[in-house]
Amino acid sequence: xxxxxxxxxxxxTETGTPVTLRCHQTENHRYMYWYRQDPGHxxxxxxxxxxxxxxDKGEVSDGYSVSRSKTEDFLLTLESATxxxxxxxxxxxxxxTQNTEAFFGQGTRLTVV
Amino acid sequence: SQxxxxxxxxxxxxxxxxxxxxxxxxxxxxxxxxYRQNSGRGLVHLILIRSxxxxxxxxxxxVTLDTSKKSSSLLITASRAADTxxxxxxxxxxxxxxxxxxxxxxxxKS
Numbered sequence: 558x559x560x561x562x563x564x565x566x567x568x569x570t571e572t573g574t575p576v577t578l579r580c581h582q583t584e585n586h587r588y589m590y591w592y593r594q595d596p597g598h599x600x601x602x603x604x605x606x607x608x609x610x611x612x613d614k615g616e617v618s619d620g621y622s623v624s625r626s627k628t629e630d631f632l633l634t635l636e637s638a639t640x641x642x643x644x645x646x647x648x649x650x651x652x653x654t655q656n657t658e659a660f661f662g663q664g665t666r667l668t669v670v
Numbered sequence: 671s672q673x674x675x676x677x678x679x680x681x682x683x684x685x686x687x688x689x690x691x692x693x694x695x696x697x698x699x700x701x702x703x704x705y706r707q708n709s710g711r712g713l714v715h716l717i718l719i720r721s722x723x724x725x726x727x728x729x730x731x732x733v734t735l736d737t738s739k740k741s742s743s744l745l746i747t748a749s750r751a752a753d754t755x756x757x758x759x760x761x762x763x764x765x766x767x768x769x770x771x772x773x774x775x776x777x778x779k780s
Contacts, residue, residue, distance in 0.1 A: 590768060599676075599758060599772035600713075607766050615767060647712060654762045655700055661712030 559660035560584050563648050569668045576635040578665050580648030582628075588651045589631040590659070591615075591623065593644040600647065606631055638669045676759060676771040684779050689746040691774040693759035694739075700762050702735055704744050707756045707773075716744075716757075751780040 560583030570576050580589060588607055592600040592615075602615030604623040612623050620642060622634045635642055645666050651659040674695040683689050695702070701720045705713040719726045719735045719742065726733045732745040746753055758773045 588766065588768075592770070597772065600770040602767055602769060605767060613766070616769075649713075649768070651768065654766050654768060658703060658715035658718060659705075659713075659760070659768055661714070663712050664710075 559650065561648065561650055561660055561662045563646075563662035563665050565665060566663065567666045569670060570638050572639060572669055573637050576638050576667065576669075578633045578646055578648075578667070580631045580633070580650075580662060582631075582650045584650060584652075584660070585628060586650040586652050586660075587628075588654060588659075589625065590649040590651075591621075591631065591633045592647045592649065593617065593642075594647060594664075595644050603633065603646075635667075638667075640669050643667060643669045674759060674761060674763075674769065674771040676757075676774050678774060679772070680775040680777070682777045682779065683749060685749060685751055687749055689749050689753070689776055689778070691744045691757050691776070692741060693743070693771050694741045695759075695761045695763050695771075696740065697763045699737070702733075702742050703760045704731075704733060704742075705758045705760060705770075707758065709755075713758065746776075749776075749778045751778050754778045 564579045590605040591603040601617045606612045606625040624632045648662040649659040676693045703718045704716045707713045717728045730747045735742045756773045760770045
């Protein structure tokens with residue numbers, strides 16, 4: 558299995574609080590992605606990174622920020638959590654986007670109450 | 671939405687039958703990939719097909735790509751109960767972004 562871990566695996570938080578999810582990889586892959594998965598929507602891209610300190614927005618980036626200060630870690634922050642951000646969050650890594658597969662973490666189930 | 675579309679949304683078949691899922695995308699691509707997700711787990715890569723390829727096989731999986739129609743299909747032959755999962759296609763049609771479709775839920779009844 559690819560070396561990718563997400564933490565925490567489960568979290569319950571209150572509306573308005575900040576939340577940070579961590580994705581850690583040991584594969585030295587250049588690309589890292591954060592997705593959210595909701596029923597009926599499949600996986601939607603939140604943010605992605607193509608190198609240290611190089612990030613860009615995905616389709617559903619509002620309310621989320623990311624940081625990548627080193628190759629192995631990609632952090633997703635909800636500055637002020639809302640109930641609409643209750644979801645399952647997946648991190649993925651890939652060597653490049655041209656002809657290689659992506660590897661996924663096990664997911665973080667976040668509940669905002 | 672940047673997401674491609676997949677159909678059907680759900681598919682229920684008997685063990686031993688073939689299952690076909692379709693994926694459409696919106697712009698040009700370098701490659702298209704298919705992934706499987708078992709309930710509550712992360713996605714697992716199944717197969718990648720490049721834009722200059724028309725068909726690819728891997729075990730019981732057969733993938734076709736029609737770039738003129740911007741569509742792909744995934745065929746699983748002789749399905750098994752263990753094939754029960756959600757299946758997603760993904761493309762690089764927006765450059766560095768890896769964009770997924772909404773997925774097809776496959777149920778194989780034994």
